[in-house]
Amino acid sequence: MSVWNFLRQWKGKSKKKTPEQLYLAPEASQMISGSLNKNKRILDQAYQDCADVIQRVIRFGEKGESGALLVYLEGTANVEEIDEHVIKSLQKSKKPVRSLEDMKQALSVTDAQKIKQFADVFKNVSDGKPVLFLDGVPSALILGLTKWATRSVEDTPTEPVIRGAKEGFVESLHVNISLIRRRIRTPKLKVKTLEVGDYSRTQVALTYMDGICDKKLIQEILDRVNRVSIDGVWDGGMIQEQIQDQRWSIFPQIQTTERPDTICAAMLEGRAALFFEGTPNVLIMPTTFFAFMQSPEDYYSGFIISTLLRILRTIFILIALLAPAFYIAVITFHQELIPTTLIMSVIQFREQVPFPAVVEAVGMEITFEGLREAGVRLPRQIGPAISIVGALVIGQAAIQASLVSPAMVIVVSITAIASFMIPHYDLSIAIRILRFPIMIIASMFGLLGVVLSVICIVIHLTSLRSFGIPYFEPFAPFRKKASLDSVVRAPLWVQKQNPQGAHGNRNQSVKGRGQKT
Amino acid sequence: MKQHAIHTGKILLLIILLILPTLSGCKDHHELDNLALVMATGIDMTDEGRIRISLQLFVPQTGQAQQSAGSTPIQNQSFVTTETGETITDAFNNITRRMSRRLFRGHNTVIVISTSVARDRLGEVLDYFQRMREIRQRTLLFVTDDKVSDILAAQSVLERNSSIALMKQERKHVNLETTIRDISLMKTRPNKPITIPCIKLTEDRTDPRKKVIDTVGSAIFSKEILNGRLNVRQTFGMLMMTGAFEDNIFSFSPRDEKGAISVDVQAVHVHVRPTIHQGQWILDVDLRGRGALVENSTHLDPMKNRDYAIIEESTGHFLSSVIHSGFHKSQKLNSDVYMTYQAFDRKYPAEFQKWEKHWPDIYRTIKLRIHPHIELIHSGAITD
Incomplete structure (x- = not known):
């Protein structure tokens, strides 16, 4: 334990909190002046070497006596609408424009706010909103005419389903929130926004269902997120890593998804979701181990099918974790466990293999992991090539060259298939990593080592918590109602008998136990 | 910072020292290619009264031999070796000494005992096999009048070797299966009545070169001494009663x-x-x-x-x-x-x-x- 404590202290000392002013220009403290020229000078100073900042002076009125200054970032503001609703409207305006109120009337823009400080100017320009200064008025108007480049809503390649909604989140926070709003049409769906990242000032939205979700949980999430000190956030994972209960654990204690239906279901169960601008990955918290073994599809296809599939997944998660270790243990320690006719074949296969079983197994597993990683990194066009190389190299040539035995290839492939059966990538990678130490332990202690490793993992899992919720719920501690939707999936009408469902339980448990910070 | 580094160094050393003794588990580890599978054991006696044991070993065929074997009739993948000794262990150790691999008896399915041994030294033999940790309690026992090594060396027509053939045919035909565990039970009964199936090597009727192992009845013991035989029909009668x-x-x-x-x-x-x-x-x-x-x-x-x-x-x-x-x-x-x-x-x-x-x-x-x-x-x- 002292190692962890020491590392924790060491990490805490090395970094200090950065002041909020970091991202603002030094001119931010100034107030907007009545003189257009003076304002322009300040802007020029602040946006020195910013080629994408457009400043445009507009002359209007009957003789062009009135002047206005429009500032915006190229590519983030909607230029067509600026032309149509700002410039044309001003030039066509019959009434004289003397104040911002007059200007608001003249423009045909809904979202227009008045500001007085340069700090707000910089913030809003960075957010993509054009700012309009009027000559002779010591304040400015923010126009909500942003247009960020965003891809359209597409299906999710990372969490595909056969039955169920295909659309997934995109990189735009507003689009993502709208996808949620479309599914849960009630004002009880709350969206709280905050900013994270000293320089990036990433927009973060915390969504939850009022009345279902525990207020303490919301406060806890906000506290934890606000305590994070980071320069920029490009994905939820960067925050997840820092706000998890047990940061040193290999198991993810916060769930990630790209699917709106998953988020909606989680929120109705009393969980909260954390959206980040610029990434389609949304965090769900709290979560349990079994949530990672469930697919949204489980609820769309019948309960018999889903139950069978979930049991299948549970079996295969054990295979993914233990198959190579079991093979090593049995081959090198417990030869009497193998049926006689099988061991005769296995001996023949292994006769020419020069390595011990553990070297063979670890080598093959590492090769496979390399192959998989290469498959992810390779450009899409070369993707199929790597699978051909992999199949030929690992599958055939290695056997013919007597480097590995065919039995080992079978074990590796079953393990690979099993690891891809886990619906959530975060858990599947954790299982894949844990496989290696278990293999080494199996080569030293045989099945005894395998059993001890599993015991250690289960002890760790039961000791984990996700925002105060036991990670191994509903089995440790055992909750009968919630266990109906874990390894099995009870029919929906059975689960619905308690209108509060699983979350009712969960809320009480959070209150009773108190939050762990 | 430097203090910390020393601290971690000590901890690492401690962890390594703690892990080291666990490596002792590797001693029990046996790679498959260092094992010779004993498929069957035969126990016999020389004229001088020394114990003679025969082991049927599994001979793995390498990949290329297997491929060529596809066209020709499958050879039995076994090899029989014989050695004498004062006791069974002694004889067994004499075989071990000549072998390049460790003899593994976890897959020994059959033990064949010659009548000469069964007549008065069965107790000794059973005691050895009941003690032997590696041999399964479900190993089948047989008694034969023939030379034990001939039975083990007999080529099976359908199976990979004669021991597997014996195991399968016994279940199919006479249903008298006597295992080491059965014997342990039988020994607790009054007068220690034991039955062990009797086998005989006979010539195949159509192809005299081929030998077939036949079950010819059961050997009856009392007080661990071979007394007589029941023929196949009588054996069926006995099985009906039990x-x-x-x-x-x-x-x-x-x-x-x-x-x-x-x-x-x-x-x-x-x-x-x-x-x-x-x-x-x-x-x-x-x-x-x-x-x-x-x-x-x-x-x-x-x-x-x-x-x-x-x-x-x-x-x-x-x-x-x-x-x-x-x-x-x-x-x-x-x-x-x-x-x-x-x-x-x-x-x-x-x-x-x-x-x-x-x-x-x-x-x-x-x-x-x-x-x-x-x-x-x-x-x-x-x-x-």
Whole structure:
């Protein structure tokens, strides 16, 4: 334990909190002046070497006596609408424009706010909103005419389903929130926004269902997120890593998804979701181990099918974790466990293999992991090539060259298939990593080592918590109602008998136990 | 910072020291390619009275040999080696000394004991195998008059080697399977009655070059000494009494009829009623079972009620004669392999305890009365 404590202290000392002013220009403290020229000078100073900042002076009125200054970032503001609703409207305006109120009337823009400080100017320009200064008025108007480049809503390649909604989140926070709003049409769906990242000032939205979700949980999430000190956030994972209960654990204690239906279901169960601008990955918290073994599809296809599939997944998660270790243990320690006719074949296969079983197994597993990683990194066009190389190299040539035995290839492939059966990538990678130490332990202690490793993992899992919720719920501690939707999936009408469902339980448990910070 | 570095160094050293002793687990580790699988063990005696053991070892064929073997008839993948010694362990160690690999006996399926050893040194042999941790308690035992090494070296036509063939055929034909565990149980019974199937190497009728292993009955022991034999039919009778009988087709001639019938006898249940009447120990046996007529070369017509009853009756008569003949033999050999003592022990515990020490004398005088009730479930008549 002292190692962890020491590392924790060491990490805490090395970094200090950065002041909020970091991202603002030094001119931010100034107030907007009545003189257009003076304002322009300040802007020029602040946006020195910013080629994408457009400043445009507009002359209007009957003789062009009135002047206005429009500032915006190229590519983030909607230029067509600026032309149509700002410039044309001003030039066509019959009434004289003397104040911002007059200007608001003249423009045909809904979202227009008045500001007085340069700090707000910089913030809003960075957010993509054009700012309009009027000559002779010591304040400015923010126009909500942003247009960020965003891809359209597409299906999710990372969490595909056969039955169920295909659309997934995109990189735009507003689009993502709208996808949620479309599914849960009630004002009880709350969206709280905050900013994270000293320089990036990433927009973060915390969504939850009022009345279902525990207020303490919301406060806890906000506290934890606000305590994070980071320069920029490009994905939820960067925050997840820092706000998890047990940061040193290999198991993810916060769930990630790209699917709106998953988020909606989680929120109705009393969980909260954390959206980040610029990434389609949304965090769900709290979560349990079994949530990672469930697919949204489980609820769309019948309960018999889903139950069978979930049991299948549970079996295969054990295979993914233990198959190579079991093979090593049995081959090198417990030869009497193998049926006689099988061991005769296995001996023949292994006769020419020069390595011990553990070297063979670890080598093959590492090769496979390399192959998989290469498959992810390779450009899409070369993707199929790597699978051909992999199949030929690992599958055939290695056997013919007597480097590995065919039995080992079978074990590796079953393990690979099993690891891809886990619906959530975060858990599947954790299982894949844990496989290696278990293999080494199996080569030293045989099945005894395998059993001890599993015991250690289960002890760790039961000791984990996700925002105060036991990670191994509903089995440790055992909750009968919630266990109906874990390894099995009870029919929906059975689960619905308690209108509060699983979350009712969960809320009480959070209150009773108190939050762990 | 520097202090911390020293700190972690110490901790790392501690962790390494703690992990080191765990490496001792690697000592138990045996790679498959360092093992020689012992498939069968044979125990024999030389003329000088030394123990001689023969081991049937599995010979792995490499990939290329396997491919070429695809076209030619499959050779048995076994090799038999023999060595003598003062004790079984001694002989075994003499074999180990010549082998490049560790002899692994976890897959030893068959133990063949020659009659010369079985006659008076069976206790010694059984003691060794009961002690041996690596040999399974479910290993099958056989007794043979032939040379043990010949049985092990016999080429099996269908299986990979003779031991697997023995294991499979025993279950299929006689259903008398005696394992080391069975023997341990049998040894607890009065007078230690033990039965072990008897095998014999015979020439194949069509191809004299090929040898076939036949089951020729069972060897009967009492007090771990080989006393005599039961033939195959008598063995079936014994199995019916002990409840281990599964099914078999018996062919016999009904009384007053020319020709023979074959009946597939199944689902035999035995209900035993012991009585002690004026010092006479009597065993009434209700033998219930079902039979299917498989073949009929007599004039009996199974479609007629009368003939039907005759077939049923004669089947029952035949079965009781089979049981009787074996029982009388076992009474002569003084080995209670029919486990009659159990029935008496349950009904007359006091009497039995009084006489337990003299059980051999009592067993000789037991009167067996069999009441067969065989029901013909299938006439076999389809075309008539």
